[in-house]
Amino acid sequence: MARMKFLCDSERCIECNGCVTACKNENEVPWGINRRRVVTLDDGVPGEKSISVACMHCTDAPCAAVCPVDCFYTTDDGVVLHDKDLCIGCGYCFYACPFGAPQYPQQEAFGVRGKMDKCTFCSGGPEEDNSAAEFEKYGSNRLAQGKLPACAEMCATKALLGGDGDMVADIYRERITRRGGRPDNWGWDAAYGERDA
Amino acid sequence: MTERSVETVGSGKTSRRRRIFIWSITLALAVSMALPLTALLIPASQAQESGQQADDKSNPRADYWREVRGGNAGYSAVQGQETDVLIQSQGQTWSELRDGPVLHLGLWGVGSILVVLAIYHLMTGGYKLQGRTGRKIPRWPGIDRFIHWYTAVLFLVLAITGLSLLWGRTLLIPIMGKEAFAAWANMSKPIHDYLSLFFTAGLLVMLIKWFHHNIWKSYDFKWLVSGGGYLGGSGHPPAGFANAGEKLLFYTLIFAGGAMVVSGLFLLFPNWGTDRAGMQLANVIHGASSLICFMFICLHIYLATIGSEGALEGMVHGEVDEQYAKQHHPLWYDEIMKGKTSGDFAGGGSAQPAPAAPRKE
Numbered sequence: 001m002a003r004m005k006f007l008c009d010s011e012r013c014i015e016c017n018g019c020v021t022a023c024k025n026e027n028e029v030p031w032g033i034n035r036r037r038v039v040t041l042d043d044g045v046p047g048e049k050s051i052s053v054a055c056m057h058c059t060d061a062p063c064a065a066v067c068p069v070d071c072f073y074t075t076d077d078g079v080v081l082h083d084k085d086l087c088i089g090c091g092y093c094f095y096a097c098p099f100g101a102p103q104y105p106q107q108e109a110f111g112v113r114g115k116m117d118k119c120t121f122c123s124g125g126p127e128e129d130n131s132a133a134e135f136e137k138y139g140s141n142r143l144a145q146g147k148l149p150a151c152a153e154m155c156a157t158k159a160l161l162g163g164d165g166d167m168v169a170d171i172y173r174e175r176i177t178r179r180g181g182r183p184d185n186w187g188w189d190a191a192y193g194e195r196d197a
Numbered sequence: 198m199t200e201r202s203v204e205t206v207g208s209g210k211t212s213r214r215r216r217i218f219i220w221s222i223t224l225a226l227a228v229s230m231a232l233p234l235t236a237l238l239i240p241a242s243q244a245q246e247s248g249q250q251a252d253d254k255s256n257p258r259a260d261y262w263r264e265v266r267g268g269n270a271g272y273s274a275v276q277g278q279e280t281d282v283l284i285q286s287q288g289q290t291w292s293e294l295r296d297g298p299v300l301h302l303g304l305w306g307v308g309s310i311l312v313v314l315a316i317y318h319l320m321t322g323g324y325k326l327q328g329r330t331g332r333k334i335p336r337w338p339g340i341d342r343f344i345h346w347y348t349a350v351l352f353l354v355l356a357i358t359g360l361s362l363l364w365g366r367t368l369l370i371p372i373m374g375k376e377a378f379a380a381w382a383n384m385s386k387p388i389h390d391y392l393s394l395f396f397t398a399g400l401l402v403m404l405i406k407w408f409h410h411n412i413w414k415s416y417d418f419k420w421l422v423s424g425g426g427y428l429g430g431s432g433h434p435p436a437g438f439a440n441a442g443e444k445l446l447f448y449t450l451i452f453a454g455g456a457m458v459v460s461g462l463f464l465l466f467p468n469w470g471t472d473r474a475g476m477q478l479a480n481v482i483h484g485a486s487s488l489i490c491f492m493f494i495c496l497h498i499y500l501a502t503i504g505s506e507g508a509l510e511g512m513v514h515g516e517v518d519e520q521y522a523k524q525h526h527p528l529w530y531d532e533i534m535k536g537k538t539s540g541d542f543a544g545g546g547s548a549q550p551a552p553a554a555p556r557k558e
Contacts, residue, residue, distance in 0.1 A: 010261075034280075040271050043272040062288060068382060069378060070366050086379035092480075095473050095480065098286060110387070186262075
C-alpha cells in the first residue's frame with residue numbers, strides 16, 4: 001500500500017498560491033477556510049523562500065491524540081481524515097497541530113467554531129466515496145478516482161509533490177543529486193518521524 | 198716536544214671542525230623547525246578577522262531552516278490566525294501536559310479521594326451528633342442558601358460536562374461508543390460554554406458575600422492539626438462560623454476558582470484572537486484548577502452531607518441543631534450565646550433578629 005506524503009521543494013516554490021486556489025476550487029471549501037497556504041520567510045530580502053503547507057498527514061498525528069471525541073482515523077494510504085459528524089469544534093487539534101492545518105468555519109464567542117475542516121489529501125471522508133454527502137462535508141475524493149491531490153497536480157513549477165512517499169522521495173532525490181547541496185524535505189522529520197521519513 | 202705540539206694542534210683543528218659541524222646542523226635544525234612556526238606570529242587580529250568573515254557567511258539555507266523550526270513568522274497571503282507560521286512546536290508540550298498530568302493525575306486524584314471517603318465512611322459511618330438538643334439556631338439566611346444552591350447546581354453541571362470532555366475518551370467511549378459519546382459531547386460543550394457565565398456570577402457573589410466568614414484566625418491551625426474532629430480524639434476543635442476546612446475550601450475557590458474562571462474566559466472567546474500558545478496555557482490552567490476545585494468540592498459534599506450529621510440542615514432549612522453548633526462551631530456557638538446579633542454570625546446581610554438564646558422548637 002502506498003504511504004501518501006506531501007513535499008514542498010522550497011527551491012522551486014515561487015509563492016504563486018496556485019495550490020491554495022486549486023484546493024479551494026477542487027473542494028469548494030467554505031468562505032474563509034484555506035486548507036493550504038503558502039508561507040514566505042525572509043520576505044523581500046535575499047534568501048527569501050516560500051513553502052506551501054497544509055495537513056502533512058502525520059504518522060503519529062498529534063490532532064488524533066488530543067481529540068476528545070476520537071474523530072480522527074488514518075486510511076490505508078496513510079492519509080489522516082476526520083469524521084465531521086463526531087467533531088464538536090473544540091479547537092484542540094488546532095492547538096496540537098505543528099502545521100496549523102485544522103481550520104474552523106467560524107470563530108465566535110462562547111467557543112463557537114463549527115466543525116473542523118482540513119486537507120483530506122483529496123480523499124474525502126468516512127462517507128461513501130464520491131457521494132454527494134462526502135463532497136458536501138469533505139470536498140473532492142480524487143484518490144478514489146485514481147488521481148492525486150489537486151494542489152500538487154496544479155503546481156506550475158512542480159515544487160509541491162503529493163503522492164506515494166517513496167515515489168516523491170525518488171523524484172526529490174534525483175533533483176537533489178542534479179542540483180547539489182543538501183536536501184530540504186521540509187517537515188518530514190516532524191510529520192513522519194525518523195522511522196517513516 | 199714538537200711532535201707532541203703538532204699533534205695537539207692537529208687534534209685542536211679537528212675538534213674545531215667537529216664543533217662547527219655540530220653547531221651548524223643544530224642551527225639548521227632549529228631554523229627549519231622555527232620557520233614554519235612564524236605563521237603563528239602573523240598578527241592575531243588579522244587571523245580573527247578572517248574567522249569572523251567565515252561566521253558571517255554561515256550557510257543561509259541552514260539559517261533558513263533554523264528559522265522555520267523556531268516557529269518564526271513570515272508572510273502568508275492567506276489571512277487567519279497565525280497562518281504566517283510554518284511550524285509550532287509547543288503543541289507537543291501542551292498535548293503531553295493535557296493527556297499526561299492533567300488527565301491522568303486528575304483521574305487518580307479524584308478517584309483516590311472518592312476511595313478514601315468511601316473507606317472513611319464505611320469505617321466510621323460519618324461524624325455523628327452527640328444527641329440533639331432539639332433547639333434550632335439560624336445559620337444560613339434564605340439569600341445565602343439561594344446563592345449556595347444556585348452556584349452548586351451550576352458547578353455540578355459544569356463539572357459533569359467539563360469532565361466528560363476531559364475523561365470521555367478514556368472512560369466513556371469504551372462504554373458508550375464513539376457516536377453516542379460524540380452526541381453527548383456535542384451537547385456538553387455548548388452547555389458548559391453558556392452556563393459558565395452564570396456560574397461565574399454566582400461564584401463572584403458567593404466569594405464577596407462570604408468573605409467575612411472566612412478570615413483566617415490563629416485557632417484555625419488547631420482545627421487543622423486535630424483533623425477537625427473527624428479523625429477521632431476528644432473535645433471539639435475550635436471553629437467560628439466557618440471552620441478551617443470550610444475556610445480552606447473558600448480560599449481554594451478564590452485562587453483555583455479564580456484561575457478556572459479567568460482561563461475559562463479565554464477558552465470561551467476564541468474570537469479574542471488569543472494565539473495558540475495562550476490557548477494552550479489557558480487549557481492546562483483550566484484543567485488543573487478545575488480539578489483542584491472538583492476534588493475539594495468532593496470533600497465538601499461528603500463532609501456537608503452524610504459525612505457530618507446535621508450540617509446539611511443548615512443549608513436546606515437555614516437552621517442547625519444547637520448540638521451541631523456546639524460540636525462543629527463552638528466559638529460561633531459561644532458568641533451566639535453571648536447574645537450578639539445573628540447578622541454578625543449567621544450570614545451577612547440577614548435582617549433576622551438576633552436570637553438571644555436558641556429558640557425552643
